[in-house]
Amino acid sequence: MKLSNRINNMKFSPIRKLSPYAEDARSKGLRVLGLNIGQPDIETPPQFFDALGSYDSKVLKYSESRGETVLIDSFIKYYKDFDVEFNRKDMIITNGGSEGLHFALYATCNPDDEVIVPEPFYTNYSSFTDIAGCKVKPLTTYGEDGFHLPGKEKFEEIITEKTRAILISNPSNPTGAVYTREEIEMLAQLCLEHDLFLISDEVYREFVYDGEKAYSPLKIEEIQQHVILIDSISKRYSACGARIGLIASKNEEIINSVMKMAQARLCVPTLEQIAAASLYATPQSYFDEVKEEYQARRDVLFEGVSAIEGVQVKKPAGAFYMMIRLPIKSAENFCKWMLTDFSYKDTTLMMAPAEGFYFTEGLGVNEVRLSYCINIEDLKLGVEILELGLKEYKKTQE
Amino acid sequence: MKLSNRINNMKFSPIRKLSPYAEDARSKGLRVLGLNIGQPDIETPPQFFDALGSYDSKVLKYSESRGETVLIDSFIKYYKDFDVEFNRKDMIITNGGSEGLHFALYATCNPDDEVIVPEPFYTNYSSFTDIAGCKVKPLTTYGEDGFHLPGKEKFEEIITEKTRAILISNPSNPTGAVYTREEIEMLAQLCLEHDLFLISDEVYREFVYDGEKAYSPLKIEEIQQHVILIDSISKRYSACGARIGLIASKNEEIINSVMKMAQARLCVPTLEQIAAASLYATPQSYFDEVKEEYQARRDVLFEGVSAIEGVQVKKPAGAFYMMIRLPIKSAENFCKWMLTDFSYKDTTLMMAPAEGFYFTEGLGVNEVRLSYCINIEDLKLGVEILELGLKEYKKTQE
Known part of the structure; x- marks a missing residue:
């Protein structure tokens, strides 16, 4: 049965693409920090x-x-x-x-x-x-x-x-x-x-x-x-x-x-x-608190990833995402490897390879999008895991 | 600003098309029996x-x-x-x-x-x-x-x-x-x-x-x-x-x-x-009761409209709709007229002109789709209004 060209040409979501690997990691008993998706952990106004x-x-x-x-x-x-x-x-x-x-x-x-x-x-x-x-x-x-x-x-x-x-x-x-x-x-x-x-x-x-x-x-x-x-x-x-x-x-x-x-x-x-x-009817205080929280998260994530050797990033002004360039060839391979081969403190990271966010072929291959929708403690752990993972991954690439 | 051809070619819903006239009728204080839309009045399982x-x-x-x-x-x-x-x-x-x-x-x-x-x-x-x-x-x-x-x-x-x-x-x-x-x-x-x-x-x-x-x-x-x-x-x-x-x-x-x-x-x-x-988890008794109710409604509506002079209809076997042919030229004009010019017991009818359900031009112009999603008493009143309305409308067409 032949399907339409338009459906055949469509791509699967790059944000959710690595989900099967994250599932596997979880089934091995690992915690997976989701820096890939814009799902806030902030409470919905009651x-x-x-x-x-x-x-x-x-x-x-x-x-x-x-x-x-x-x-x-x-x-x-x-x-x-x-x-x-x-x-x-x-x-x-x-x-x-x-x-x-x-x-x-x-x-x-x-x-x-x-x-x-x-x-x-x-x-x-x-x-x-x-x-x-x-x-x-x-x-x-x-x-x-x-x-x-x-x-x-x-x-x-x-x-x-x-x-x-x-x-x-x-x-x-x-x-x-x-x-x-x-x-x-x-x-x-x-x-x-x-x-x-x-x-x-x-x-x-x-x-x-x-x-x-x-x-x-x-x-x-x-x-x-x-x-x-x-x-x-x-x-x-x-x-x-x-x-x-x-x-x-x-x-x-x-x-x-x-x-x-x-x-x-x-x-x-x-x-x-x-x-x-x-x-x-949500009071202004809700937005103020949420914004303060996200700003603090952004700062922790930005300072953390900035300090990793070879990582390039500029501080973003809004939303809750950050695009960073990694000192590697393929962000997709690296993100997959993190889920399949690396963990620290029984935890690993899920990131969104940035290639899928570019339309022009060949751009963004060594970039990832990180979201900061998780709490500061986990973000700090995430930065640590990223740094250690990068070091380890580079060895496999030598 | 030019819009796309596809949006320009799309039609508005024929089921909801007469809504403004129904609104007008309501604002004049009339009750409008909605035989146009498949919105059941049956309770959702709690x-x-x-x-x-x-x-x-x-x-x-x-x-x-x-x-x-x-x-x-x-x-x-x-x-x-x-x-x-x-x-x-x-x-x-x-x-x-x-x-x-x-x-x-x-x-x-x-x-x-x-x-x-x-x-x-x-x-x-x-x-x-x-x-x-x-x-x-x-x-x-x-x-x-x-x-x-x-x-x-x-x-x-x-x-x-x-x-x-x-x-x-x-x-x-x-x-x-x-x-x-x-x-x-x-x-x-x-x-x-x-x-x-x-x-x-x-x-x-x-x-x-x-x-x-x-x-x-x-x-x-x-x-x-x-x-x-x-x-x-x-x-x-x-x-x-x-x-x-x-x-x-x-x-x-x-x-x-x-x-x-x-x-x-x-x-x-x-x-x-x-x-x-x-x-x-909805019990079978819910479906049995609902089906019994709809079957009774269908029978009331079918018997009612069958008895109106000039109306052609066959008893439908399922869903909660009935297509009937009316002894008039334009069902759309008639449906509009019913809302703007006719009432009985401070009540009028909203029906769906059937032309919009046919793709072939010129078909269905003297047909309407009636839904039987309202209670039997109102259906009976609806049939009465339809019969009286048709009589009155024919006079305006002479």
Whole structure:
């Protein structure tokens, strides 16, 4: 039985690719520190679980395709606090940020149309473009520059008649880069001049350290018809398993069109929406504490890996990821070897080889993405294991 | 800003199309009987809500991309009771049956490939093929035949080199037809001879009346590599808002490939899965009572509409829908008129014009789909309103 080319061409998630080896390590009795995945260990605000019980019907009914009004209104309030005015008709609740991205790409791109994405990028962006049949045009960013964007002219070199959108994650997964106001204004200018959509994935908005804040294209009045916002409660409230996301735009035609896709999949789970709406009441102290905790983790991880011989890294400003370059040839082989052949204090490490985050062949082969979603003590142990593992691995390579 | 052709070509749901008129009617103080939508009024088994509280972590974590093992195992047990043996690796939990359909079409069809679908069909089938860029080849079935399938030669007339799959809903939404064992065997033969997938949407499996049972292609050993099952808990347990579905196949390549799409969207909501797993414990008496209730509703609706002058209808054997032909020119105009201009006892009716369920232009224009998801008393009132409305409407057409 022949399957479709598009499914054959799709890749498995590089983040979850090494899972079988981690399973094997666990079955040998080892502890596996998961530095590969963005699953926070922070507690979900308890009102989420309490609100599940507030559903007042004995029949678990379909929700509206647009989403539960109470949840949409809570997003409106959240954005009002962020000085952005949205109306109900500007928003559609999605199955996580993932579905929002999927909708945005389908609504803007025909097959073979092009989307410019700074690389390295969140690996599922290319899963979604593969499914949608549109093409990623990567624009490489570099660790040496803290993965900041190249100049406007670099974008213009790769814009063609087929280019429909620029897609960014800001703060960035996987690099932790937070784009400056100037960078966002440059993107806005590009979108205006070349009539492009700007798909802005801002799910890590709250995770910016050292007292800084992320700047959003939502703040630039002139390009509101171009901006498609992707948001999610997954990271903000440590509620990844709720799968509650948002697509929003002031461009009425976009949201009306996305509504057709939203109707086709009927709705997002009803109870999760009601529970998610309760999260708007989360006090500022929760975010302050969480941010403080992540900043401390970042610092521990950064200082730890910086001190390892041969490791190259710049301190990232946001999200909870760090891309580091290792003094080895193949990060994938090394990550696999760590799971199959190395442990220290009955513990080993799972990391995400960075090659899968680059679109351009041959880039990122000696880089890994580390997430700092685990506690400081374990992060310290992780750094120790990485250092010892690298030493040991190098011997096997001689 | 130019949107994609595929989004521009997609249609809004015909089931939800008249919603604004229903809203207007409600705002005038009228009660609107919803015969348009398959939202059962039956209570969800209470253990679903109880099980939500059994999640034992304070962090709402991602689930596995394949789904929670406890839920997969509950589907395995359900299918064992149905005399079908599945393993964990044969199944992936989906966001409702909708996502399963979406996955099945993407995995089997390239853009421009063809899928044969008996019409009238569930309108979102063409939403999904529109998004996937593949083509529906409709095979018309007729009310006079109880919407049963035409002979094998009719299928063979429209099979081309581009045909990749046959997609059925059995019991059928929107017709209520339940295909006979001979019909399913004929489809199996077609799939073997022409190397086609058989995408079998069996979400209404439990809703077959008069002591009959639905036959499934899962029972035919020789075609297991061809069958892709779509299932959902939405109707079976009156849990539409949970959005828990299933895609399953004995064809390992299919499920492995679908796994790539499942990984790209990360996972289905964690809590809904845990709660859904509890539903396997629903006692047989629940299904017996529900079936008895639906059968009684079908009988009331069927007898009622049969007695209306000029209405043509055959008694459907399953699901909870009925397609009826009305003695008017445009069902869409009539349905709209009922909401805007007619009421009886301060109540009016919302029906789904059937044109949207046909792919072939011009078919179904004087038909409506009625669902019988509301209680018998209201169904009786609904029939009365339909009869009076038709009389009144005919006067306006003279």
